[in-house]
Amino acid sequence: METVNKRNSGAELSDILLGEKGSFLSGNSLCTVQYKAYLDIISCRTSKMGSHTLACDSCGHTKTSYNSCRNRHCPKCQYIKQQVWVEKLRCRLLPVRYFHVVFTVPDFLRPLFYANQRFCYKLLFEASSAAVKRAALNPAFLGVESGCLAVLHTWGQSLSYHPHIHMLVPAGGLDTDGAEWIGAHKKFFVPVKALSAIYRGVFMEKLVRALEENLLRIPEKQAKQFAGPRSLKQEAYAKFWHIYIKKTFKGANQVVSYLGRYTHRVAISNSRVQWADGKTVCFRWKDYRDNRNKTMSLSCHEFTRRFMQHILPSGFYKIRYYGIMASANSRTKMETCFSSLKRTRYISFYQGLTTYEILEEVLGPDSFLCPCCKKGKMMFGIPSPKEKDP
Incomplete structure (x- = not known):
């Protein structure tokens, strides 16, 4: 490893995966969603995805472009989705300060998480959101009904498997009568140790119940470790469950600015790849132990293996809302919050626009x-069929 001193040489994730396609797909057992993501990423914006034609509405000039794969794990296909989602969120957020909280799990639980991703990721969402809501509702801390926006990440900077939740919590909530907004103090409204204890308690209660009902697959190497609820609880409660209270956002605009570059991330972006020569990949990462940017070199096979760990289960939502911020409370409790704060709630600018109009707004009028x-303007024509595999 060394301190970063190189710029991106043009290497992309799709190039690396394409180079490893033969050996990796034949030598590894991938589930359906992983296999699809792999093929989508290497086919993105190639003839495999088909093409569409743009035609000038003035002179008739035509241009053919290959289609995007639209897979949520592809680093090329998130920008437009990100911009539209951020604009909708801008209209949804309360105009108050926000706390940034990160919930992690102890290392010994990671193999269990990987073997039971859909269940364990859902459990991580439920336990972390329940901890925040219970803590906020406690009269000893704040005594309000709060909420949160939670985002699941499964990776560390080195592409290691590290499931955790990034959460944004408004600094306050509705009083017990549900009629008035009560703001929190500048510091987080509950001590970190207290929040950690609630989170661990909720998590372990649900996990032990699932193990007792044989709902989970136990990794072979951990068969003894998860043999009984008592030994599991002893190990879990002997460890400190890390929760980080990061910087506070002063208002909704800061939150939107932050989320705009954070929520729709994939495990690694093309901009972080420094170079690749078919055997080795060198990429940029941040070492949080000394807060410095560095480079790491891995074999293409190991790089691919690490990336594929972070393909989420099909249909699994990695961004969720809880409490007063939940969709079910959009027209009730959230309206009360806006009214109590004496602020107007706006409608998203993109609401009602066609895909073409949205692209023109995001990319700029000159893009077409x-x-x-x-x-003239280049207008969408008739799409051509996808190229079939031989």
Whole structure:
């Protein structure tokens, strides 16, 4: 490892996965969603995805472009989704301060998480959100009904498997009568140790129940470790469950600015890849132990293996809302919060726009300017079929 001193050489994730396709797909057992993600990423914006034609509405000039794969794990296909989601969120957030909280799990639980991803990720969401809501409702701390926005990440900077929740919690909530907004103090409204204890208690209660009902697959190497609820509880309660209270956001605009570059991340972006030569990949990562950017070199096979760990189960939502911020409370409790704060709630600018109009707003009007006559607009034509595999 060394301190970063190189710029991106043009290598992309899709190039690395394509180079490893033969050996990796034949030598590893991938589930359906992993296999699909692998093929989507290497086929993105190639003839495999088919193409569409843009035609100038003035001079008739045409241009053919290959389609995107639209897979949520592809680093090329998140920008437009990200911009639209952020704009909708801007209208949804309360105009108050926000706390940034990170919930992690002890290392010994990671193999169990990977073997039972859908259940364990859901459990991580439920335990962390329940901890925040219970702590906020406790009269000894704040005594309000609060809520949160939670985002699941499964990776560390080195692409290691590290499931954790990033959570945004408004600094306050509705009083017990549900009629008035009560703001929190500048510091987080509950001590970190107290929040950690609640989180661990909720998590372990649900986990032990699932193990007793044989709902989980136990990794072979951990058969003895998870043999009985008592030994599992002893090990779990002997460890400190790390919760980090990070910087506080002063208002909704800061939150949106932060989330705009954070929520729709994939495990690694193309900009972090420094170079790849077909055998080795060198990528940039941040070492939080000394807070410095460094580079790491891995074999293409190991790099691919690490990346594929972070493909989420099919249909699993990695962004969720709880408490007063839940969708079910959008027209009730959230309206009360806006009214109590004496602020107007706006509608998303993109609501009602066509895909073409959204693209024009996000990418700019000149993005569809005809390169030939410099006057007309390049409009979508008839898509061509996808290329079939031989």
